[in-house]
Structure formats: C-alpha cells, structure tokens
Amino acid sequence: MKLTPARLVLAISSATLLSISCPASAVDADAAKALFKKQDCTKCHAPAKTKKGPSLKKIAEDNRGKPDAEAILIKHMTTGPKVKLEDGSEDDHKILETKDDAELKNLVAWLLAQ
Numbered sequence: 001m002k003l004t005p006a007r008l009v010l011a012i013s014s015a016t017l018l019s020i021s022c023p024a025s026a027v028d029a030d031a032a033k034a035l036f037k038k039q040d041c042t043k044c045h046a047p048a049k050t051k052k053g054p055s056l057k058k059i060a061e062d063n064r065g066k067p068d069a070e071a072i073l074i075k076h077m078t079t080g081p082k083v084k085l086e087d088g089s090e091d092d093h094k095i096l097e098t099k100d101d102a103e104l105k106n107l108v109a110w111l112l113a114q
Contacts (some may be wrong), residue, residue, distance in 0.1 A: 032110030035103055039096050044085075047114060052085050056114040064112050073108045 036042065044053035054062075063069040080095040098104060 027109045027113055028106050029110055031103070032107045035096075035098065035107050036110075039094070039098075041094075044094075050086055052087075052091075053083065054086075056111055060112050060114040069112060070105060070108050073111060074104050077104065077107075 036045075044051055045056055045059070047056050049055055050058070059073075063073060066072065076093060077096045080092045082090050083093045084090055096104070096107075
C-alpha cells in the first residue's frame with residue numbers, strides 16, 4: 001500500500017480526532033465513588049433509593065440536561081444550603097471538604113451519569 005498525500009492527511013486527521021475524543025473529560029467513576037464515600041454522602045444518598053435525601057438517580061434526572069447543572073450541583077455541595085429531607089424536616093446540607101475543582105466536576109459528572 002502506497003502512502004499518498006491523501007492517505008497521509010486521512011491518517012493525521014484520524015489520529016487528531018481520536019486524540020481529541022479520548023477520555024480526557026471522561027468521568028473517573030472510581031475517584032467519584034471514593035469522594036462520595038469519603039465525604040459521607042452515603043449517609044443521606046443512595047444510588048437508586050431514597051434515604052434522608054434523594055437518590056442519585058433522582059438528582060441526575062432532575063438536573064441532567066440543564067445548561068447550568070454542573071454549577072448548580074457544585075454550589076449545592078460547597079455552600080451548605082438548607083435542604084428539605086424526605087421526612088419533611090430541614091437540615092443544612094453538608095459542605096464537601098474538597099476545594100479541588102477537578103474533583104468536584106468529576107463528582108458532578110458521575111452524579112449526572114446515574
């Protein structure tokens with residue numbers, strides 16, 4: 001097979017597209033789960049069932065597709081707003097101890113993927 005200029009351009013273009021689409025922005029599910037557990041989020045939230053707080057599935061359904069979902073969820077997890085619990089009472093949402101934007105964004109991406 002002869003390497004023609006057209007094939008060379010095709011090969012370079014393909015390699016470029018693959019490198020762009022590689023999971024640089026993919027969710028690191030293991031890191032997100034570890035942060036979720038480390039911050040004791042499992043005390044109030046579960047993957048598919050309601051505990052004191054909504055399930056991860058419900059959080060994802062309520063926020064997925066919103067253009068500002070990431071900002072909304074990060075603000076919620078870092079400011080400690082009053083939240084209404086399933087039993088009707090109110091409590092201050094726990095403030096996550098991490099200030100690492102990458103960790104927070106990864107956690108939100110993982111939540112929205114539930």
